[in-house]
Amino acid sequence: MFVKYTLPYSYDAMEPHIDALTMETHYTKHHEGYTNNLNDAVAKAQVDKDIASLLGSLDEIADPALRRTIRNNGGGYYNHNLYFATISPDGGKDPSGAFGNLLKSEFGSIDELKAKLSAFALGQFGSGWAWLSANKDGKLLLSSTPNQDNPLMDGKGYTPILGIDVWEHAYYLKYKNLRGEYVKAFFNVVDWDEVAGNYEKIRK
Ligand code: MN
Numbered sequence: 001m002f003v004k005y006t007l008p009y010s011y012d013a014m015e016p017h018i019d020a021l022t023m024e025t026h027y028t029k030h031h032e033g034y035t036n037n038l039n040d041a042v043a044k045a046q047v048d049k050d051i052a053s054l055l056g057s058l059d060e061i062a063d064p065a066l067r068r069t070i071r072n073n074g075g076g077y078y079n080h081n082l083y084f085a086t087i088s089p090d091g092g093k094d095p096s097g098a099f100g101n102l103l104k105s106e107f108g109s110i111d112e113l114k115a116k117l118s119a120f121a122l123g124q125f126g127s128g129w130a131w132l133s134a135n136k137d138g139k140l141l142l143s144s145t146p147n148q149d150n151p152l153m154d155g156k157g158y159t160p161i162l163g164i165d166v167w168e169h170a171y172y173l174k175y176k177n178l179r180g181e182y183v184k185a186f187f188n189v190v191d192w193d194e195v196a197g198n199y200e201k202i203r204k
Contacts, residue, residue, distance in 0.1 A: 034076030
């Protein structure tokens, strides 16, 4: 049974960057839907794996319709757990310490990292996600994926440590068609300590 990440903050905690109604709808409707649909589908498929292993081995699900349902809703479940866990009302401070230094040496500066990740977020045509991912060797990767896909699904060994949801449901109530304004605002709530923790977990 997959359980949604429990929010440690209120729906209005990300104001004014992400509005309360968007947060509530996103968490109680969209994330809820992905989670319930995933649980139904894994029961039908009779698979028992943790979510990362499941998304990394979708080819093993023989039935194509069930495979697609688990891809879409398992991705939605994983991606939103990550999304809600890596934003914080105390976020927005640039990453510091060893992880901050690593990002600076990899991307030139934190602003440059944000610019490159934003380019993936803006360049994703239609619904999808922009990602900062890492592999076991500590290598970092920026990318984007459509729909609820994520880097776990392509089997190249990368695990997302930060994701920007660029589905319209993530920003349309407040930002309408202005995805760039939402992406700019998103960086004001990113909890880089959490992202650094995700990076450390992958390296173990
Ligand atoms: Mn979403």
